[in-house]
Amino acid sequence: MRIMILNGPNLNMLGIREPHIYGSTTLKAIKASCEEFAAFTGAQLAFHQSNHEGELVDLIQSARKDADALIINPAAYSFTSIAMYDALKIFEGPIFEVHISNIHARDELHRHSKLSAAVKAVIAGLGPYGYIVAMQAAARLVELGGRFFQLRLERALVAAAGDRLQSRRTVMFDSLLVPNSLIFPL
Ligand code: CA2
Numbered sequence: 564m565r566i567m568i569l570n571g572p573n574l575n576m577l578g579i580r581e582p583h584i585y586g587s588t589t590l591k592a593i594k595a596s597c598e599e600f601a602a603f604t605g606a607q608l609a610f611h612q613s614n615h616e617g618e619l620v621d622l623i624q625s626a627r628k629d630a631d632a633l634i635i636n637p638a639a640y641s642f643t644s645i646a647m648y649d650a651l652k653i654f655e656g657p658i659f660e661v662h663i664s665n666i667h668a669r670d671e672l673h674r675h676s677k678l679s680a681a682v683k684a685v686i687a688g689l690g691p692y693g694y695i696v697a698m699q700a701a702a703r704l705v706e707l708g709g710r711f712f713q714l715r716l717e718r719a720l721v722a723a724a725g726d727r728l729q730s731r732r733t734v735m736f737d738s739l740l741v742p743n744s745l746i747f748p749l
Contacts, residue, residue: 570612574590
């Protein structure tokens with residue numbers, strides 16, 4: 564499965580400015596976590612950030628042939644970009660809109676995403692973990708129908724436990740491991 568993750572304007576400043584709103588995790592660290600999760604699940608990952616609307620539109624268009632699922636944090640373009648909305652409507656696979664902060668609890672300017680009407684699901688307020696949640700949902704939706712993906716995750720966890728690593732990675736993936744019987748169809 565091929566996942567494309569797109570990040571909009573100013574997200575390259577994550578962890579550097581305004582940590583009280585967006586936390587102290589850098590985009591580089593988020594990318595590393597997403598790559599690690601992709602490797603565990605056998606997904607191919609393309610991870611991009613751009614400050615330019617046209618470039619993001621080009622990337623969304625390229626996802627038509629290059630990706631099976633799209634995860635996008637459009638940042639400020641969430642609230643303004645009809646061009647990105649139109650491009651998202653053309654993509655045929657599932658799209659997940661991720662926001663690090665809970666945009667619904669923000670000021671009027673940051674509350675109403677124009678892009679949400681073009682996506683399968685919106686994940687907001689989980690911090691950088693929202694990207695991992697979106698990747699998990701993308702994997703289940705696109706390829707694996709739940710069961711196979713679950714097995715892969717279990718194997719990954721066993722490997723991590725075998726290493727006796729109490730790493731952030733283990734903790735993060737632990738919370739994704741639920742019995743198959745508790746997984747609802749998406
Ligand atoms: O919570 C999110 O992920 C947002 O998409 C982030 C956007 C904001 O406009 C949305 O309402 C919610 C802003 C990204 C700007 O990132 C910065 C990071 C550090 C310093 C300044 C801006």
